[in-house]
Amino acid sequence: xxxxxxxxxxxxxxxxxxxxxxxxxxTDVTVLVADEFPNFSICGLPFFHSGEVADWRTLAxxxxxxxxxxxxxxxxxxxxxxxxxxRKTVSVETPDGxxxxxxxxxxxxxxxxxARPSIVGLESDRVFFLHAMADAFRxxxxxxxxxxxxxxxxxxxYIGVEMADALVRxxxxxxxxxxxxxxxxxxxxxxxxLVETELSRHxxxxxxxxxxxxxxxTHDGLAVIGASGTTATADxxxxxxxxxxxxxxxxxxxxxxxxxGAIVVDQAMRTNAxxxxxxxxxxxxxxxxxxxxxxxxxxxxxxxQGRVAGENAAGGSRVFAGSLGxxxxxxxxxxxxxxxxxxxxxxxxxxxPVTVETTAWDHKAYYPGASELTIRVTGDRQTRRLLxxxxxxxWQAAVAKRIDAFATALHSxxxxxxxxxxxxSYTPPLGSPWDAVQLAAQSWVKTVRx
Amino acid sequence: xxxxxxxxxxxxxxxxxxxxxxxxxxTDVTVLVADEFPNFSICGLPFFHSGEVADWRTLAxxxxxxxxxxxxxxxxxxxxxxxxxxRKTVSVETPDGxxxxxxxxxxxxxxxxxARPSIVGLESDRVFFLHAMADAFRxxxxxxxxxxxxxxxxxxxYIGVEMADALVRxxxxxxxxxxxxxxxxxxxxxxxxLVETELSRHxxxxxxxxxxxxxxxTHDGLAVIGASGTTATADxxxxxxxxxxxxxxxxxxxxxxxxxGAIVVDQAMRTNAxxxxxxxxxxxxxxxxxxxxxxxxxxxxxxxQGRVAGENAAGGSRVFAGSLGxxxxxxxxxxxxxxxxxxxxxxxxxxxPVTVETTAWDHKAYYPGASELTIRVTGDRQTRRLLxxxxxxxWQAAVAKRIDAFATALHSxxxxxxxxxxxxSYTPPLGSPWDAVQLAAQSWVKTVRx
Numbered sequence: 001x002x003x004x005x006x007x008x009x010x011x012x013x014x015x016x017x018x019x020x021x022x023x024x025x026x027t028d029v030t031v032l033v034a035d036e037f038p039n040f041s042i043c044g045l046p047f048f049h050s051g052e053v054a055d056w057r058t059l060a061x062x063x064x065x066x067x068x069x070x071x072x073x074x075x076x077x078x079x080x081x082x083x084x085x086x087r088k089t090v091s092v093e094t095p096d097g098x099x100x101x102x103x104x105x106x107x108x109x110x111x112x113x114x115a116r117p118s119i120v121g122l123e124s125d126r127v128f129f130l131h132a133m134a135d136a137f138r139x140x141x142x143x144x145x146x147x148x149x150x151x152x153x154x155x156x157x158y159i160g161v162e163m164a165d166a167l168v169r170x171x172x173x174x175x176x177x178x179x180x181x182x183x184x185x186x187x188x189x190x191x192x193x194l195v196e197t198e199l200s201r202h203x204x205x206x207x208x209x210x211x212x213x214x215x216x217x218t219h220d221g222l223a224v225i226g227a228s229g230t231t232a233t234a235d236x237x238x239x240x241x242x243x244x245x246x247x248x249x250x251x252x253x254x255x256x257x258x259x260x261g262a263i264v265v266d267q268a269m270r271t272n273a274x275x276x277x278x279x280x281x282x283x284x285x286x287x288x289x290x291x292x293x294x295x296x297x298x299x300x301x302x303x304x305q306g307r308v309a310g311e312n313a314a315g316g317s318r319v320f321a322g323s324l325g326x327x328x329x330x331x332x333x334x335x336x337x338x339x340x341x342x343x344x345x346x347x348x349x350x351x352x353p354v355t356v357e358t359t360a361w362d363h364k365a366y367y368p369g370a371s372e373l374t375i376r377v378t379g380d381r382q383t384r385r386l387l388x389x390x391x392x393x394x395w396q397a398a399v400a401k402r403i404d405a406f407a408t409a410l411h412s413x414x415x416x417x418x419x420x421x422x423x424x425s426y427t428p429p430l431g432s433p434w435d436a437v438q439l440a441a442q443s444w445v446k447t448v449r450x
Numbered sequence: 451x452x453x454x455x456x457x458x459x460x461x462x463x464x465x466x467x468x469x470x471x472x473x474x475x476x477t478d479v480t481v482l483v484a485d486e487f488p489n490f491s492i493c494g495l496p497f498f499h500s501g502e503v504a505d506w507r508t509l510a511x512x513x514x515x516x517x518x519x520x521x522x523x524x525x526x527x528x529x530x531x532x533x534x535x536x537r538k539t540v541s542v543e544t545p546d547g548x549x550x551x552x553x554x555x556x557x558x559x560x561x562x563x564x565a566r567p568s569i570v571g572l573e574s575d576r577v578f579f580l581h582a583m584a585d586a587f588r589x590x591x592x593x594x595x596x597x598x599x600x601x602x603x604x605x606x607x608y609i610g611v612e613m614a615d616a617l618v619r620x621x622x623x624x625x626x627x628x629x630x631x632x633x634x635x636x637x638x639x640x641x642x643x644l645v646e647t648e649l650s651r652h653x654x655x656x657x658x659x660x661x662x663x664x665x666x667x668t669h670d671g672l673a674v675i676g677a678s679g680t681t682a683t684a685d686x687x688x689x690x691x692x693x694x695x696x697x698x699x700x701x702x703x704x705x706x707x708x709x710x711g712a713i714v715v716d717q718a719m720r721t722n723a724x725x726x727x728x729x730x731x732x733x734x735x736x737x738x739x740x741x742x743x744x745x746x747x748x749x750x751x752x753x754x755q756g757r758v759a760g761e762n763a764a765g766g767s768r769v770f771a772g773s774l775g776x777x778x779x780x781x782x783x784x785x786x787x788x789x790x791x792x793x794x795x796x797x798x799x800x801x802x803p804v805t806v807e808t809t810a811w812d813h814k815a816y817y818p819g820a821s822e823l824t825i826r827v828t829g830d831r832q833t834r835r836l837l838x839x840x841x842x843x844x845w846q847a848a849v850a851k852r853i854d855a856f857a858t859a860l861h862s863x864x865x866x867x868x869x870x871x872x873x874x875s876y877t878p879p880l881g882s883p884w885d886a887v888q889l890a891a892q893s894w895v896k897t898v899r900x
Binding site for chain 2: 044052058210288321323327364433
């Protein structure tokens with residue numbers, strides 16, 4: 001058979017290629033990379049714009065020569081335009097014209113593209129998106145040459161709040177306009193309000209429940225116009241309205257698309273077409289708790305799915321264990337993390353959730369530098385199974401790794417009561433005899449009597 | 451029946467009393483506290499001596515009035531001297547003479563005492579131990595009034611390294627003398643050597659494989675004498691040679707003592723005497739992996755056991771889930787943590803362990819402040835079950851909470867391979883798409899082929 005062809009040079013594609021070579025070193029693996037930037041950490045772009053990362057080249061997870069050392073071939077500026085699933089070939093636009101590349105097995109890792117909300121005026125030179133390296137270069141170029149003094153960020157999700165942080169650090173006056181009633185709608189509103197306080201403390205102006213209809217060029221910048229008139233003026237606008245799966249290639253090849261608009265795969269990361277695998281932001285992801293496909297475009301998930309797809313394309317039989325939607329974001333001095341379900345998500349998956357909020361010190365208050373964590377634990381009223389957790393706290397208070405303890409407990413199907421049985425570590429500068437994670441679980445247990 | 455009497459005012463005793471009142475608010479609960487300092491954080495004493503904690507009073511986990519709000523009675527300077535398990539009474543020395551206190555059920559939480567190694571000269575006024583508040587006051591008084599310039603610390607375990615840090619911060623020249631070939635013998639020697647480097651960087655003089663035989667008063671201080679002659683001179687000596695369970699009371703009452711010299715309890719924290727429970731540093735602890743009793747005196751475990759003992763003494767049927775020996779210590783800028791088994795411990799429990807060491811960044815190297823973690827993962831060669839982990843890294847690099855992810859995985863009996871399936875959180879300032887925990891597990895998986 002011919003070798004493995006991977007379409008896509010980001011997290012899922014690169015991981016698939018490396019894993020295929022690792023488990024089957026004799027297999028030919030070719031990666032088609034649409035741009036010149038394979039294996040770049042897209043999640044790092046806000047820190048490039050903030051100035052915390054001085055050189056964009058350091059954003060590469062691995063250099064091209066590191067990648068090539070795996071024995072896989074990386075074809076840069078090779079954009080796949082068509083998959084012929086019957087003849088098992090891919091048409092590819094290259095700098096030297098169109099080529100047809102045969103494959104034995106193929107991994108589609110075309111990722112996602114920024115969502116383009118239906119706002120009039122997005123074609124302005126002063127309107128920016130942020131997803132691929134090209135987007136980042138365009139924005140960075142404008143920031144350094146035109147030196148805008150103010151920015152309107154449309155969207156208050158992960159990228160929105162990270163970019164608010166980044167542009168404030170750069171000295172811009174930032175207005176953030178989001179459709180939801182509180183920022184960061186991926187966490188509960190009481191936690192979103194903590195994030196708003198942090199953003200306000202850094203002079204970010206926040207407009208919630210705001211649906212932007214038009215971005216109009218004015219004599220000296222942009223007017224951002226919502227239903228009730230001009231909501232903000234700014235030198236530039238950044239659209240951070242989430243992403244949509246990039247599935248044109250798969251759809252045209254007759255590959256099944258699911259209810260969230262992304263490619264349907266099984267837990268072996270196989271599509272419905274023979275010898276066609278898919279992974280990353282272009283697929284629907286098995287949710288471990290919901291036990292159904294959801295759309296959860298996350299770098300961590302892309303790596304895991306890529307690893308499974310690569311191993312299986314090389315003849316393996318690995319199963320993707322499912323996502324819990326675990327995520328964390330840093331905004332100024334706060335970290336905000338979640339795993340598993342929030343109340344409404346749990347209800348929609350058939351559970352009887354109760355969510356209890358607790359505050360607890362990150363370490364013993366007598367040791368300098370202690371800060372309070374706000375933790376929301378969601379569990380099932382009947383089975384008492386842990387369903388999810390959300391934490392907000394100081395970014396150096398181990399918020400991310402505390403959510404990981406919850407994520408590990410969730411993975412294993414533990415009850416909220418079981419959390420107190422965990423033998424977690426303790427020293428006064430870093431925790432408490434009952435860690436904050438356990439104190440939050442104990443609050444839930446006290447509130448929800450059996 | 452009469453109420454519950456708890457002997458001991460530290461972690462296990464206080465937790466037992468509070469839990470008994472919580473689950474059975476109508477029950478009389480009396481706590482006999484030998485000194486005047488109920489519920490003090492003994493783990494915080496090194497930070498009091500270092501000056502990081504300015505006021506010793508803040509070391510109380512709860513104030514006396516907070517404790518009393520539970521409805522339990524706290525009798526200070528009440529030292530239990532005898533348990534009559536047949537007549538169900540405790541003899542108590544009080545400031546007003548000896549009393550006999552009847553009990554319905556009793557919880558023995560007498561804790562531990564500092565081990566007194568067989569060294570000549572320990573009675574010197576310049577020799578100190580550190581365990582109870584009285585020890586801390588005696589040491590602090592000497593430090594502030596006599597202003598010693600140098601200290602010899604006998605013992606290189608947790609208290610030894612914490613006190614080396616504390617006394618250096620206070621400006622003393624410190625020599626640490628330990629019997630083991632590397633410091634912190636609770637972790638593998640390669641990790642102990644990282645701790646030695648950190649101690650040396652702060653001018654701590656380290657004598658390993660050193661068995662101290664005598665501490666002799668000289669005209670201007672102390673001479674610490676080992677097998678090969680004088681090993682160190684210092685103004686004071688601190689003996690940090692671990693602890694031994696305080697079991698005199700239990701032994702005299704005919705309560706069974708185990709092979710480690712501590713009280714034998716079942717997983718309900720019952721001793722062999724009717725209506726007598728025990729918890730904390732005076733008992734042998736069920737090890738969840740070894741599935742046998744070990745001696746693991748840890749504050750976290752004392753809290754858990756106290757909670758179970760208190761609930762069961764109040765009529766409950768809670769089971770102690772077992773310890774994994776999870777622990778963490780901070781030494782200058784390092785945190786050192788472990789959970790589960792090391793190689794030799796796993797072997798002695800009947801496993802076929804393999805330990806693999808990995809270094810991994812705590813977060814993406816392109817984001818400022820990244821530091822390397824050294825992680826040792828132990829797994830069973832045949833079943834591939836995770837058996838333990840050890841981590842050394844910067845104290846702000848979430849070492850403690852990363853060991854908690856391993857501890858949670860261990861609790862659930864996961865394999866090392868399963869660790870890669872965990873949906874852990876990621877943002878570049880706080881982690882990697884595969885967290886360091888997963889990269890370490892993947893190293894093990896690559897090394898130990900099925």
